Amino acid sequence: MKNNKVEIIVVGAGPAGVSAAITLARAGKKVLLVERGDCAGDKNVFGGTIYAKQTAEIFPKFWETAPIERAITEQKIFLLTDYNSTQISYKYASKGAYKAFTVNRSKWDKWCSQQAEKEGVYYAPKTLVNELILKDRNVIGIKTEFEEFYSDIVIIADGVNSLLAKQIGLRKEIKDSDVSLSVKEVIKINKEKLEDRFNLDEEDGCACRILGGPLRDKFALGFMYTNKDTISIGYSISLDEIKKLKVKPYELLDELKAHPTVSAYIKNGETIEYSSHLIPEGGYNAVPKLYDNGVMIIGDAAMLVNNIHFEGTNLAMLSGKLAAETAIEAINNKDYSKSSLSKYHTKLKESIILKDLKTHRNTIEVIKKNIHTLSSLYPELACEFLEILTSADGVEKKVKYRKFLKEIIKKGTISSSIPLAILAMEKCLKK
């Protein structure tokens, strides 16, 4: 690196930043990737999976060498009432056609940064960027704790709180309704016991989403993911909702863990790590301006998360790749202006990222409005129906059916008897 100058600087070695850096290095560009943690992954948390197809576009056949935990072969939805639950399961064979994997982010992110280094990226961990350097309204570099680095373009991948995007006015103060707070525990459990409890073959894994129970009537979703010999359990809740509840986030997690259906999976396990993170869940309407002279924003920093479909890491990687492709073109043309970098926005609009976010631009509003139906009424009705179907207790069926129908009329409005999924889809399809 001559005089601390490269062609591109990428700030943040998460999925977005590494994908951008590696795409640039593969095109022969000189790229510096800086990361504030001692190692990539030290500061990163997720309640989720990495998606096979889109991850393989950056790291072909990564599952052969990368540190993965389990290949997801079952997706479950838990509908909880106070004590009972109805579970919906979608199970599929994974062999040869992986869809998603659970990973340990400390190991996974570290592995990704190592691949980037192998492919020629200058990688600088333990480097905190305090501010961007500007000259004549162009971003021309970064100021770290100890020195300055210069580049033609800076790609910002510093995560959901993105202090750098805020510094240059691309992002405003985050609204508390546009982010969710997530808390999580990693619980250690004997491997065979874990496979028995989740009915899994070796190496196969399960992803569970949890509605209702202690999370009823809140814009909140619980989750459970199986790793090799640990279970990740937690929930996320819209920050404006938990503010109103005046409850400590970990106390609500205790309630979720104590629900009979949930506790059966994690009992006698040892919590080996507690963590917390924000998720940018504002969707299409919260996406900020994504570029300016000499700068682009990617991943969580750009709020590119599709919470309706649990997508984040894949969109981060794709946005990194698209920003890198824009940067390659800009460097070849020696044009780092915002009009040159606006091609990044065009690429995003043509990709599934902004297409899907746009499709769902009103969905969160529909769900928030119908949160009682979704998180309280549906779980109750599902459980009550199955109770009637399966209980033999000497009570005449007609009496039970009448009572059940009365309950539906009493509890639900006419609109909430229309399945919410159809309502949401219809809204998505409206232009």
Next chain:
Amino acid sequence: MNINERLATLKYNKDKESHLTVDNDVCMRCNDKVCTYICPANVYEWNEQKCIMTIRYENCLECGACKIACEKKNIIWRYPNCEYGVKYKNG
């Protein structure tokens, strides 16, 4: 499981100075003090006698919730200097 047991599962490198600061006079006028219950690491505690916010910054999980949730926008929030703060082993 209480919060101290939870935080004990984590590896931290404690910095000498806090990366979180508030103006106590503003906190005094704040009715809700959202930070005292929204923080997942229970970093903030209002000391009624001394009228100051006790900030256990060494327990911070670096999530950023306090800064966004604060009604008075009174929390100056930055990342800990490099090599300091929380270090996740599982994430």
